[in-house]
Amino acid sequence: MGSNTKTLLALGFISVRHHSEHGYFGGYLILNQLGRPLEFHCTLPVKPSRAQSLLYGHTLDEFICGEQIAKALVTKAKLKPTLLLTDSSSVLAFENVGDEPLVLIEANKTSDSEAHLRRPNSAETNLKRIGAAGMRCSITASSSATSELLSELSSKLAPNFDLTEPFHRIAEALLEAHPIAKAA
């Protein structure tokens, strides 16, 4: 009875969580304009080596989340979204290794099931706020994302599309895919 919805656009949501024992878990969810899933990718647990920890120091989160995890996830996906969104500022370092426009969304409070996981955030302070029609986000100085792009995208999204909600889905999916990351 139903018919297929022609995908007008694809949005990519990248989220990374850190488990104190098992390391970093990255998830990448591509949604269409109605918020329905098109693709999902996740990394196996990533544990930085001792050397990486020493050498990258306080920039370790950025290196692992942005240059390693986000790069791996975006590379693996078949669809190329118009815009990437993340709830973790450390993922913004992806711009060092990738070309896709990426924005940071201020995330809501984490749910109880993921309360034991850390959302890696860098100390990056040099962010610029941009927004359009209900989309409010931050970008780095070198980002290719613009208010015009956001404006164009928001006009195509379903009216009740909540841009922070998909990150909860990713967190749940990470726990589903990696039971070791669940709270003890």
Place this chain on the structure above:
Amino acid sequence: MQSTMHDDSWGGIQFCQTPALSSDSPAIDFLALGWQGQIDRGQTVEVDSRAIESTEIQVVNIRLQSKLPQTIGFSFPESPDFGLADSKAPFAKAAAKEASENKSDQSVDTAKTFAANADDSNAVPAKRTRILPPKDLVKLEDRLYFVLQPPLETLVTTARLEFPFQPFPYQFEGIAFLFPREAAILADEMGLGKTMQAITTVRMLLLSSQLRNVLLICPKPLVTNWVREFRQWAPEIPVVVIEGDQAKRQYIWNQQDTPVRIANYELLMRDRALLDIPDMHFDLVILDEAQRIKNRNSTTAEIVRALPRTRSWALTGTPIENSVEDLINIFEFLQPGYLRSDMSLKAISQASRDFIIRRTKDKVLTEMPPKMFRDEELELTAAQLDSYRSAEDEGIVQLSDMGETLTIQHVFELVLRLKQICNFDPLTGSSCKLERLEADMEEIAASGHKAIIFSQWVETLDKIAEPLARFGPMQYHGRIPSAKRDSVIAQFKQDPSKHLILMSYGAGSVGLNLQFCQYVFLFDRWWNPAVEDQAVNRAHRIGVAGPVTVTRMMAANTIEQRINDVLEKKRELFNQLFADTDAPASSGLSAEEIFGLFNLKPIKAHKKQAA
């Protein structure tokens, strides 16, 4: 200061003359001491050369990981559209209009239409109900498909699914529970909207092409109710009732592409031969009032178990009526062999948990007006008491004299006879219950309210109708043809001179919405409190305007009281299996218990469930 050199030398060393100091400076003299002779010896300088070792700097290479992390990924099919293009919207809007006109019929008075909510483009659902995969779904990809779906509230809004009333959050939870399940029991207490939850889930699955044909089986009196509910909650879904002569029924059974077909249990038995259709398959079979298959060996149970299908859902407010066997037998339809009689109660409870969802009004409708029970223990009239005593004494003597020929049927007949005397004296027609009912009805009619009176006998209802004629009694029971029943309900609802409706438990205990009634009288008691609860919940439903007063009439010191005592004790079984909910239902009477009402012992061969 000036200085001049002197000729004095010593030891080859020329000394300078003591500088001439100014007259006011102190004089400085040099004195030769003995050790200074050593200075005259020649100086020897020895040179010792040493080679300096040149060291190489050691470099340690630390290899940094250059490989990107490993990933796993899944692609999902292009998201299904729910198919409600704007051209179809008028159907939904017409249904919403109809529903709002019949608002008191259906649902909450505080609810706004969902369409109105959806129109508010800035509205973000306050609650997010997630569709979670059932535990028996093993493949990660399948589980993630459900985990990654948007919240149900978002799905229905983006799909432009309109509802006549905004569903309650617990109803969304029920839909989210049914949606991914191939086997499920929706066991909500009566009045919480099992019908709406099932219809909405079916609607979403049909519109998203996850289902193509659905068979709904319900008791015959409820067929029109289901059709009406489908029209209201899923106006765009075509529904066909399987009825008519054999040729017509055969034709309908053959229509595999009909989205929803509705059959009744009685018809299913008659059409058993017609179901032998090659390649017949249902994507989903729903059993309403699924307790109808509680007896594993009944023909009805055999027929429904044989229906070829992918999904199996059971709707029932009373998954256990008599014993845990009832639940096991419902599971024989859902998942054959999954529950076994030799399992402990705890094991059955654990194993069935992921398949059953049950909510009670007390838990989810905290703002719903209360349901107040009033147990009226009435003294029989003198005439009733005489008849009762002689009937009981004679009956017990007769039963005792029967010896091994005594069957449960004999005991049952005596119970029924005594219960009838508790209603009306067979000789004089006097009745302590009628006297009380008449008095109560005066007050109810004077305040403009309406009441439902339940009895297990149509004859009793006839006897009540005559003396209460001034209150405009309507009748709804097995002798009223099905085609006329809807108009009876409509007249009772709309006509202000009709203050009471007389119903039999069989006809009026399920599927009816009578929430405009604030009084319910149980003139006599049914064998099973679950059936009584269903009857009471005709009035105490979502949308009820005020508190519902339920008067349970019971003749003191009679068989009625003894039956009640036995049934009350049996509620514990239900509590054990559904520990987190209230116990609205309990089991009926076993053969032992029926014999026990008269201190008799059953013969072994007759030890089987009786009620």
